[in-house]
Amino acid sequence: MDIREIARRAKVSTATVSRAINRVPTVDPQLAKRVWKVVDELGYYPNTQARALVLGRSRIFGLIVSEITNPFFPEIVQTFENLAVENNYEILVTSTVHDPKRMESSVRRMIERRVDGVAILTFGMEETLIEHLRFRKVPLVFIDVGPDVPGIANIRINYQNGIRQAVQHLAALRHTRIAFIAGPLHLKSALARREAFKVSMTEIGLSPELIVVGDHRMEGGMSALIELESLSNRPTAVLCSNDMTAIGVMREAYDHNIRIPDDLSVVGFDDIRMAEFTIPPLTTVQMSQHELAKIAFRALLNEVECEPSSQQHHKYELITSLVLRRSTALAPAGGHATTHLKANRATGSRKIPAAGSRS
Amino acid sequence: MDIREIARRAKVSTATVSRAINRVPTVDPQLAKRVWKVVDELGYYPNTQARALVLGRSRIFGLIVSEITNPFFPEIVQTFENLAVENNYEILVTSTVHDPKRMESSVRRMIERRVDGVAILTFGMEETLIEHLRFRKVPLVFIDVGPDVPGIANIRINYQNGIRQAVQHLAALRHTRIAFIAGPLHLKSALARREAFKVSMTEIGLSPELIVVGDHRMEGGMSALIELESLSNRPTAVLCSNDMTAIGVMREAYDHNIRIPDDLSVVGFDDIRMAEFTIPPLTTVQMSQHELAKIAFRALLNEVECEPSSQQHHKYELITSLVLRRSTALAPAGGHATTHLKANRATGSRKIPAAGSRS
DNA sequence: GGCGTGGCAGCAAACGTTTTCTACAACCGC
DNA sequence: GCGGTTGTAGAAAACGTTTGCTGCCACGCC
Incomplete structure (x- = not known):
């Protein structure tokens, strides 16, 4: 079931369906209503990969952690997910489990899925792997460390x-x-x-x-x-x-x-x-795992959704007590x-x- | 950077590049080598969403858990991820945190991302939500409970x-x-x-x-x-x-x-x-969380990759001791x-x- | 009444792949 | 030597969206 099916049934073009679904204000309210009705009746959900393809944005954030089984991380993942849901993002979580092979596979998977940004909350990621991401201009967020250039945010921990x-x-x-x-x-x-x-x-x-x-x-x-x-x-x-x-x-x-x-x-x-x-x-x-996740997400969102021209190189710091x-x-x-x-x-x-x- | 760029540089068609990348055996070894070389030099990674679009398979499994912060689940997620990596799948993990709204959003996200199957390792998921997935013929795996029809595997726990x-x-x-x-x-x-x-x-x-x-x-x-x-x-x-x-x-x-x-x-x-x-x-x-994850993954893989005709309605059981x-x-x-x-x-x-x- | 303009719907191209089908070349057998 | 067969590469359609552009219609202004 695709947008064309909806178009047919609502007797409009696919363009109109797309616009109605995306709440583009120039579409006639009556037509929009007709579209929504059909969408609802058929239980249609847009195909995000088609959308991602044309938009060039996947609305997926990568989250690389050391080991999800270490209780420190699930809290972060949960908070991160909450924020993602709020902002209509998906998260792709991978554990490196301290294994260079897995780190490599983590990065490869992130790139293949064309994530819009990656929060690297693991330590000891190899420089050359990070280079892969930087090369593709994927916005990154690091804990503690990381190259000091725009597009890459570092969360300093005190x-x-x-x-x-x-x-x-x-x-x-x-x-x-x-x-x-x-x-x-x-x-x-x-x-x-x-x-x-x-x-x-x-x-x-x-x-x-x-x-x-x-x-x-x-x-x-x-x-x-x-x-x-x-x-x-x-x-x-x-x-x-x-x-x-x-x-x-x-x-x-x-x-x-x-x-x-x-x-x-x-x-x-x-x-x-x-x-x-x-x-x-x-x-x-x-x-605070909660704070950490919030900072990481905010930083990522900032990098992705704001003008790269603004070059605002925010300093993020997390205090401990x-x-x-x-x-x-x-x-x-x-x-x-x-x-x-x-x-x-x-x-x-x-x-x-x-x-x-x-x- | 896309497959056409590779094609241009290797002086072959995109079809050949695609075949070379996917190790289709009918492609001339020499051409294939040329393609691989360019792929390597340029650091090209295929765009999985484009691939998913044409293949009709995303190679993503959904994993719905109650709360990732409950230490019971991270172990499952980890094992599930390990198996996914081995089999070239991605996993999309969501927590329902016992919130009906979040359950709904979980299911919606799974559908929108066109996952190839979902393991529902949370309890108390509403029947109507599950119907959404079944309606789209998404293979499902349940713990304990779930409709007794082909395409849906139940893991009975003793x-x-x-x-x-x-x-x-x-x-x-x-x-x-x-x-x-x-x-x-x-x-x-x-x-x-x-x-x-x-x-x-x-x-x-x-x-x-x-x-x-x-x-x-x-x-x-x-x-x-x-x-x-x-x-x-x-x-x-x-x-x-x-x-x-x-x-x-x-x-x-x-x-x-x-x-x-x-x-x-x-x-x-x-x-x-x-x-x-x-x-x-x-x-x-x-x-055993490890066993549980293994069973769930196997069941899902079985549903997705085997002939639906085989109708093998496996009984999965997990014993406790x-x-x-x-x-x-x-x-x-x-x-x-x-x-x-x-x-x-x-x-x-x-x-x-x-x-x-x-x- | 004619022309200009604004509002809005639809056509079609594009996104990056895979794969069918076509085409071509080379080789073999008669 | 020619027709047929096999092997392999390429052209192009398709996947499901979004969106720039075109064009139509209606309305308003002179």
């Missing part, structure tokens, strides 16, 4: 602010041995957070020496805690590069009967929704007990194999 | 199996007052789980009377626990309609110093990834203490307002 608050908060609780569990260091965002930690520690006269590397996932938090606990100058507080890491830390601490926050204070980063529901609720640095919950407390008097790693609880999960007779 | 295991597991731990926190009862899936609970309880001679209603979110779990704790015949175990509810329950229990599993056993449903990382790790009924972790234990001797609701910890979260001077 990591320092929130991390300084976190460090000062811990220091105020008399912690001196504060560890940092970094993210994968090939990611600029992870690097930036670690640097912010170093700066903040130095500012208050502590040496930022307890730094181990995680993977921004729960597993990395778990092994990082084991690593930290095996040290002779074990920390009394640990600041994590993201919330997932912090959740892993708390989970591992649970296995070793390390009490949070009594024995060990934990601070996360991101303030994902789950942070409010961990046990104990996680003190963390908020980096500490949210206090209950995973931090006064430093224990003499550091926490030394037997943690021995008090292992049973771990692992078993699965019931069959349908189960009554037991 | 809730009973897993829930029976859960109930029997709790009974084996000498629990007799087992509560159930249901999901929103206008959802068929929530209803089915509750029914499975009732059946399972009855099977072992317990009466399924302790049933309260949640919302499949953490907040609902929290208030449901409060409700249950205010009862005179307070439960010693609670089975939740999904894991988010269970997380809410454990979080609320924490606030009231109800120990899990010592005072209260908790069982979830879904086995989201986070279930392994809660404190304590959550015993739950697994409903209990995963034991550490949120369940022997029932406390005389029920747990009665003072829970009074031993309230401080709650809520505060936010540090400004950049923070040293404290």
Whole structure:
């Protein structure tokens, strides 16, 4: 069913149908009404790919994220989608899952579908891939980083602010041995957070020496805690590069009967929704996913719909700030007990194999 | 840059370019090589919307989920995307966020973009909306429910199996007052789980009377626990309609110093990834998101790429089964203490307002 | 009353592909 | 050597829209 079918039934030309559908004001109200009636009766929906072809605009925005399974991102995707719906855009979401092949395929798919703009909310995208998009003059939005030219918006994130608050908060609780569990260091965002930690520690006269590397996932938090606990100058507080890491830390601490926050204070980063529901609720640095998505979308829309002549090179900045919950407390008097790693609880999960007779 | 540009530079017709690009074997290898060279040099990518227009197939699958922010779904989306990439499809994901308006917009967007099939992994989609898709002969895949006609695949989920295991597991731990926190009862899936609970309880001679209603979110779990704790015949175990509810329950229990599993056993449903990382790790009924996505994708692909004549009305079924972790234990001797609701910890979260001077 | 003008509908081209059909060349067999 | 057959490239139509341009009609003005 196409526009011609409508035209036939409404006894007008396809041009008139098109104009009626698109609410072009020069069309006679009576004709328009006739068209709408037929459109409605037949349940006609315009074919957006035909429209995109002639218009040269697809009304699709690409959204490239690291992994949609990381709870940080779904919130962004949701907000982004809400805004897209409001503005009559579609979104094409792809995960890079830290795989160069997938990054490449992400970019290729965006280009093939002729998206009108791409928000790159993943880190560690290769320069040459980005060049592919830039070459085609696809408007881009980056987090943190990206070339400093018109048509490309950068969202700067003020990591320092929130991390300084976190460090000062811990220091105020008399912690001196504060560890940092970094993210994968090939990611600029992870690097930036670690640097912010170093700066903040130095500012208050502590040496930022307890730094181990995680993977921004729960597993990395778990092994990082084991690593930290095996040290002779074990920390009394640990600041994590993201919330997932912090959740892993708390989970591992649970296995070793390390009490949070009594024995060990934990601070996360991101303030994902789950942070409010961990046990104990996680003190963390908020980096509003909602705001981030809003900024990214606005930036993209601005690039696409405004005159490129206006060359307005907006500076977008997202601030971060500490949210206090209950995973931090006064430093224990003499550091926490030394037997943690021995008090292992049973771990692992078993699965019931069959349908189960009554037991 | 289009196929004609390539044709001009390779000194062949557009037909040959098209054939070369699509690896049609009848094209002269030498010509093909010439075309590929130009394609490569110019960084040409075919315009999929033009292709879709003439082919009548968009190579886009729609994926309608309830809320992408519910951790159950991102796993599905990821697996679905992986399969899509492998098979050269794109996915168009929309969240209904339990909003009729958004469901409508979801369906409209799917139709406008001319998707080749839709997996409806949300519950409570209105019949008339589905009719819109069926009317256009869009292949559909449903969870649980859906019209029983060719071109529409239903993934039946065996809730009973897993829930029976859960109930029997709790009974084996000498629990007799087992509560159930249901999901929103206008959802068929929530209803089915509750029914499975009732059946399972009855099977072992317990009466399924302790049933309260949640919302499949953490907040609902929290208030449901409060409700249950205010009862005179307070439960010693609670089975939740999904894991988010269970997380809410454990979080609320924490606030009231109800120990899990010592005072209260908790069982979830879904086995989201986070279930392994809660404190304590959550015993739950697994409903593999990975499998679910695989089945949905396969069903869709089957509907789209196979002869409609084959009429193979595959039955897809997903079984569920209990995963034991550490949120369940022997029932406390005389029920747990009665003072829970009074031993309230401080709650809520505060936010540090400004950049923070040293404290 | 004639001409000019404004308003509005329709024709047709264009968007970038795929594919059918035609055409041409080369080769083979008789 | 010629007709037939096979193999391969190109011309052109088609997919479903939008929109510039043309042209018609009616109205108003002189």
